[in-house]
Amino acid sequence: MIMEEKIVNTIIIGGGAAGLTAGMYLARAKSSVVILDSGTIGGQLVLTHEVANYPGIVSTSGYQLATTMRQQAKSFGCEIKSNITLSELNLEGESKTVVVNNNILYKAKSLIIATGGRSRMLNVPGEARLKGKGVSYCATCDGDFFQDKEIFVVGGGNSSLEEAVSLTKYASKVTIIHQFDHFQAFEHAIEEAKKNPKINIILQSKITEFLGDEKLEAIRYQNLETGEEFHQPIDGVFIFIGYEANTDMFHGSSLTLNQGKEVVADELMKTNLPGIFVAGDNRAKRFRQITTAVADGTIAALSTLEYLTQ
Numbered sequence: 660m661i662m663e664e665k666i667v668n669t670i671i672i673g674g675g676a677a678g679l680t681a682g683m684y685l686a687r688a689k690s691s692v693v694i695l696d697s698g699t700i701g702g703q704l705v706l707t708h709e710v711a712n713y714p715g716i717v718s719t720s721g722y723q724l725a726t727t728m729r730q731q732a733k734s735f736g737c738e739i740k741s742n743i744t745l746s747e748l749n750l751e752g753e754s755k756t757v758v759v760n761n762n763i764l765y766k767a768k769s770l771i772i773a774t775g776g777r778s779r780m781l782n783v784p785g786e787a788r789l790k791g792k793g794v795s796y797c798a799t800c801d802g803d804f805f806q807d808k809e810i811f812v813v814g815g816g817n818s819s820l821e822e823a824v825s826l827t828k829y830a831s832k833v834t835i836i837h838q839f840d841h842f843q844a845f846e847h848a849i850e851e852a853k854k855n856p857k858i859n860i861i862l863q864s865k866i867t868e869f870l871g872d873e874k875l876e877a878i879r880y881q882n883l884e885t886g887e888e889f890h891q892p893i894d895g896v897f898i899f900i901g902y903e904a905n906t907d908m909f910h911g912s913s914l915t916l917n918q919g920k921e922v923v924a925d926e927l928m929k930t931n932l933p934g935i936f937v938a939g940d941n942r943a944k945r946f947r948q949i950t951t952a953v954a955d956g957t958i959a960a961l962s963t964l965e966y967l968t969q
């Protein structure tokens with residue numbers, strides 16, 4: 660039952676780097692804004708052990724960066740709500756609405772979708788626990804931490820093979836492990852990987868367990884043809900088996916998504932629906948980094964301000 664009705668200029672769904680940046684820009688422009696997040700504020704940032712590629716900050720923890728972004732947005736007057744449930748979302752018409760925790764109805768003239776995304780996981784024991792502690796889903800983010808170390812790369816598509824090659828800049832040995840007897844990548848990507856002297860390939864095999872307490876120490880993997888099991892001490896494992904945008908709540912709505920269920924927008928972050936903007940990893944785009952999420956958030960906020968004054 661709706662107990663309360665709140666009216667703001669902009670609702671932001673998702674409080675990761677993109678949403679927090681958009682919230683900061685809007686609040687600083689003295690436009691009323693609320694960030695609604697179904698999880699923890701900071702999103703993927705809080706999963707990131709060390710961030711070493713955010714300009715102006717030599718090294719920080721993802722948690723610290725998220726905390727600072729949150730404080731900065733709040734200091735300008737951005738309302739932030741975490742761990743809430745959203746329902747009855749309406750993206751069409753003059754007034755966009757959403758119900759929070761089944762009892763607060765938020766109404767706004769504009770809405771920014773900043774729900775981010777998640778790398779597809781292998782879903783084997785130890786993976787979730789050691790995520791960010793030796794198990795990684797981002798070569799650009801974490802490759803540098805594995806200088807002269809031995810690593811595994813999981814997957815047989817283009818991104819897996821290309822990232823495996825890029826990781827040879829750092830690692831002393833990169834072993835690609837893939838469940839099938841062939842790769843699904845383009846021929847040139849396969850050739851590049853095969854001719855690299857630092858790359859070793861294990862086919863028809865899969866990781867069955869990640870081992871280690873504070874950080875990854877070893878993996879268990881199995882040859883799917885023979886059933887034979889192996890224990891392999893290892894410093895890092897990079898998993899590239901796909902990416903999923905957090906857009907489940909928009910499936911079946913009038914919002915345009917691409918085949919990968921990512922939100923389609925123009926360079927001003929405008930979606931197909933008037934007053935609805937998108938920012939961050941849930942947007943159809945090639946590169947997903949903190950800096951690109953922050954850039955999207957900035958553009959989405961400035962486009963929103965323009966929309967509100969029209």
Ligand SMILES: Cc1cc2nc3c(=O)[nH]c(=O)nc-3n(C[C@H](O)[C@H](O)[C@H](O)COP(=O)(O)OP(=O)(O)OC[C@H]3O[C@@H](n4cnc5c(N)ncnc54)[C@H](O)[C@@H]3O)c2cc1C
Pocket residue numbers: 672673674675676677678695696697698699700701702703704706707708709710711712745773774775776777790791795796797799800801905908938939940941947948949950952
């Ligand atoms: C382990 C790891 C390490 C990384 N390291 C780096 C790095 O070193 N450098 C770098 O540049 N990038 C790094 N990245 C990538 C970077 O973190 C992301 O590109 C960036 O943080 C994305 O920000 P975002 O705001 O778009 O999305 P997210 O961070 O995914 O935030 C989305 C937010 O939306 C919320 N949400 C989702 N669905 C809903 C819903 N239905 N309703 C309400 N709220 C919802 C989530 O709870 C979340 O808080 C790393 C990523 C990971 C996973």
